[in-house]
Every structure is written in structure tokens, then in C-alpha cells.
Amino acid sequence: MLNYDISYYLNKYKKQIQWSVVAFLVVIIVFMIVNFISSYIAQQGKITVPISVVPGDSTVIIDGEEQSNSGDIYLEAGEHKVKVSHPGFRTVERSYRIYDYNAPAIYISLIGESDEAKEWQQNNLSKYRKLEILTTQQAHKYTEKFESRNPIVEDLPVKDPYFTISYKNIQDKTIQLTIWGTSPRYREFALEHLRSMGYDPTDYSIEFTDFDNPLKPAEDREESK
């Protein structure tokens, strides 16, 4: 007589069931490990870049390849061309400098062009605001990193009636000081002022604005004018 009670079969095939469960768990674990290792290898030498776009289902293309439009992506250090597009919205194309020293992030919001897109935009202002907050936070992180690499920027600019000391950001990594003085004597005063602030001018590339070096070849002086 056939017994359809499930417990009969569970008992009868107990060992096989146990082995199947174990095998299944092993496969899952192996799959997770392989996935983890291949992600880890893919991320080696790359920089983690958070990405967020509005609308959230926009297409993100970086250097010609489609990428994830949310979460974290992994890019090699250098300059990258980013294009974000969505039907009905104005496409945005930008270049980003991605380095471990400049707190990179890709936060892009699109502006609606079609009536439908404009309506969507009006109904989803909170998403735009959220992205703005992320952008502000990223800007703060960038400023912190930049100031820690170039502490002098916290003391600049210096504005005196006869000279000013300011700086230019050179590719997010370093700075070039710019010194303006009403005469050679005040340019020298600017340098002394820097020293009195605890900074040695030797440490910085300096551009003296309105300074025409008389020892520069004549053709170079014409060019720089």
C-alpha cells in the first residue's frame, strides 16, 4: 500500500535531502566567494566613485561605455567623459577628474525639456533637493582634502592696499600662488608677509601678476602680454 505521508518520504530520503541542502549551501557560498573575489580584482587600482542621477533611470555613459546609474562605480585614475541622458530631458556631458586625492563623485540632475519631463521634474523636486545635498556634502569633502594638501589656502587671500596674495587651483592637487604688488618693493613686502605667516615662498610655484621680468627674452615677454 502506498504511503503519501510526507514525513515518510522525509525520513526515507533523509540523508539525500541533507546532502542536497549542504551541496546547495556550498554552491551558494562558492558563488558568493567567487563573486567577491572577481569584484575585488576588478576594483584593484581603481577609485571608488559614488554616482547618483536624477531621474534615477537615466542612462549613464562613461568614456563610451554604459555604467551603473546609482551606488558606487570603479574608475581608473584620470580624466573621464561622462554623459547622462534620458528621453525628454536635456542631456548633460561633462569631464571629471577622478583621483584619490580629490574626493570624486558623479552627481548629475537633468532638466526637463518636454512637457512630460517638466511635469515629472515638478512632481519630484525632493529628488533634486536630495541630490543637491549630496553635491554639497561632496564639495565639503573636496574642500577638506584640498585644504589638508594645501594648508596655506586657509590663510588666503591676503588683501593689502599695496599687494595681494591669492592662489590658483592646479588640477585639484596643488596650487600656484599669485602675487600682485603696486611696485617691486611691495611685491617684496608680499613675500615677507608670507614668511611672517610661517610659509616659505620656496615651497610654492608663484606667478607675479603685472610683473614683467626684464631678463626674460623679448619675444617671451611679448607673448606673455
Next chain:
Amino acid sequence: MIKQRLTSQKAYITYFVIAVLLIGVVVFRYLDTFASVNFQYDSSMGSISLHSDGEKLHTPANNESVRLKKGSYIVKSSGKNIDTNTQEITVDGSKDTYDINFRYTDKYLASLYEDEQLSIYTAMLLEYPSILSDYTLHNDQLYGLGDWFGAALVYNDQEADNRDTLHILMKKSGDNWQVISTPPSPVLSAPDYPQVPYSILMAINQAK
């Protein structure tokens, strides 16, 4: 009875293994407080000595590997006409080679400058024919091993206040001097001259 003996044997083995592991950890941590470093310098010119807490520890030969406890040390240079400057180094395991660059004493550099002055001025005038008629050299001197020259160029008509004080840097290659700062500038910036020892640039920039 046999079971009891086996149990106590197991316990002894366990304690022994734990003791060996603990001793191993202690020994490893002790050994990790040391690092091997070597010093590279021109031994034909002079020698160096290592000091710590005012005590002379060792006089390493060029490229000799020395095992030192991690921490700070003073490296003193010495030799004929060599400036007995000191350099502080921190041994922390991150660096295993220290390059020690000698420099001559100011007195010896001054004596060398007397012999080099004509060559220096000739090279300067070749590059800038009117430089010595428009400017006066201030704090002109040799640096390093007499292979660097620096000076402040102060415009002769200071009353007019229409010319900046510039700084000139020159390097000797073989028997010839060459102007490196082209053109001489109010400041010789380290980022613009990565091949020049920082201390030399700083000293020239301070010349007035």
C-alpha cells in the same frame, strides 16, 4: 587510569603549545621593534656617525646594513672640508636606505669661489650681457660641493623702485658653469626646480 593519563598528557601538550605561541608572539613583537637600514654616501669624501640621546652609537660604512631600534637618530657628517651638519632621521621600517649628501664648509666654499668667480661671471654674461651693469650681486656664493652658485641680483637704481630683486642659480657641469634659472626670478620655486636641493633654493631666496 590510562584514560586519566591521556587526559593529563593532552593538557600538558595544550599548555606547551600555548606557551610556545605566547613566547613566539613576544619574540616577534620584540624583533619588530627593530629595522634594518643602510646608509649611502660618498666614503671617499667623508664618513658619518649615528647618535642617539647624545651618545655615539655606530659609524656605518657606505651601504653597510645596520639593525637599529625603531626611533629617531642623528646622523653627523665629518671629513676634510666637510660641513659637520647633522640630519635627523626616523627609523620606522618604512624606508630602508638613507642617502647622506655631504656639503663643504662655508670657509672652504668661499675659497673655492675665488677660483670659480671668473668662470661664473663669464657664463652669466654670456646668457645676460647687461646683467652686471644693471645689477649688483649680493650674497653671491657657492653651495653644496661647490657645484651650485646662487646670488641675489639687486638693481643698481634702488631709488626708482622699478626693478625687482631677482635670484640667480647656476650649476657646474664638468668645467663649465651654466645658468639654471632662466630667467632669474624674484623667487626660485622648489616645484620648478625639483633637481635642486631644497636647502640651496631656500638659502638663495633668502639672499637680499
